[in-house]
Amino acid sequence: MFPTVRMRRLRNNDATRRLVRETTLNVDDLVYPLFVCPGESVKRPIKSMPGCFHFSPDKIIEEAKEIAHMGIPAIMLFGLPETKDPTGSDASNESGPLCNAIRNIKKSVPELLIITDVCLCAYTDHGHCGVISNGKVDNDRTIALLAKTALAHANAGADMVAPSDMMDGRVNAIRRLLDEKAFEQVGIMSYSAKFASAYYGPFRDAAGSSPAWGDRRAYQMDPANGKQAMREMQQDIEEGADIIMVKPALAYLDIIANARRRFDLPIAAYNVSGEYMMLNAAAEAGLIDHNATIMETMLSFKRAGTDIIITYFAKEVAKLLQ
Template sequence: MVFPEYRSRRLRRTAALRALVRETRLSAEQLVYPLFIVPGTKVRQEVPSMPGVFRLSVDRLAAEAETLLKLGISAVILFGIPEKKDGAGSGAHAKDGIVQRGIRELKKRTPQLTVITDVCLCEYTDHGHCGFLVNNEVDNDATLEILAQTALSHARAGADMVAPSDMMDGRVAEIRGMLDENGFEMVPIMSYAVKYASAFYGPFRDAAESTPQFGDRRGYQMDPANVREALREATLDTEEGADILMVKPALAYLDIIARLREEFDLPIAAYQVSGEYAMIKAAAANGWIDGERAMEESLLAIRRAGADIIITYFAKEMARLLHKQ
């Protein structure tokens, strides 16, 4: 195909032609919206570093869920901030814990909504790390039982899917075994299989009050320099029983999403994290970029790399934009 016989611009000439040949598409059904649940009543508190994102009390969840469903968003992922924290993160698996109450409220009021729960301890420990500490080090194997009990408590409350984000070795197998032994063999696991020790998590830690009180998480989250390790992690989680593999963050790791898409036939999820969201919001607020176009372009990039599911704080805004198109 040589110019002038072939002209690439022929199919770019109008909006209708561009839409007709578009290779990658977004839909609201592919988006998952994160929800932060806090104690109290009538709480709707904006996260300062994440404009447009709110921390909600349990009684405010149903109204938010109804808004999401009207926009065509059918899934949420829940994060909880408990009233009290301790060294073992015991609030994570409490029968009447903050997330457990949120699950029950959502399944009662909006049963058609798919409720996914984050399974980790960082929001529940007074030290902010993702596991049980022994001599100020996260003890991998001691943490597994707590994580499995947390996943089981979420399933018992009515969660449709659990998503372990702790990055402990062996946690998918431990959770799968616990769920199966207790009659929840049909509850899928969306594993944070490839979770990097990223600088882009800052605003989330403000929202979830989960900043480590000492040290950092590089001892259990992945080194941003590594690719082959990502494939090993995804392979291990697949073998242990994961149903969906997640990459986190998304935009700085599009190559990782693409590699997992090539290597695995499980659904691939990607988490467009708080820092990625906040950067676009801040630049748009300063008039440096077109925020709406940057939002859409970033989400298309994640889909184009191979993600089937995108967890994003832009879910509502993107769904509204899709309704206009």
């Protein structure tokens, strides 16, 4: 009881604060997302996401070298197709931009962990995450194509694949095909609890993946459902996921915290494009301290129980941690 107990004693100076700090942030926690586009010698700013770029497979090499030099251990690659069709067939094209980028990075920066996003939305002409049958996404036809896409990425040299489609059974389908083709060591980071969020707008512009009609609420999760998120994660774990992910991160810290209490797998959180731009816009308007708010946000993910943070701020965070 006060005055014997004074909580401020442990906040009195920087050395004491550092000594008793419960949550720490390290560059090893970070994954940096990158967008791969067709072409050569392309480094094109993304209008909806200042500070981010579209890279051609040759140009992405220098970016990968910089990321590795900063100590960031991993990147997540998103591909833009050369062509789009109803089944997203270019997603599994082993001669396409994404697979070429994987090979280039592995040759030039072998120590950098490559995680690839596995989905069809950027590759379909309708913008949905799977094959359409009778006006709806056909779950079972889609998972076969997702497994084929994951295999193409593994063949190109990806270390880990990250299915983001939210189809039922896709982790099992991918794991079975990878194992069958002797890729037992290629991991799966599953977008296990991916919500039908309003925070994805800038990304959909960057990836050209907005649905041509309707929305994705029939397969992505209802933002109101926390218990269902635990079931989704449990199912992915049982199907062979090595890492489970919550997306978005900032508005879903309760989901991360509940998952941390329940599961002992590594947990990733995706600090998505809308969160990135919301903070940038507030900082540009002079309403917040840009760097301080970035670090506070990252610590909130870690405090909730996140092991891995996928963020467009990764390079800035790495510099601030130096």
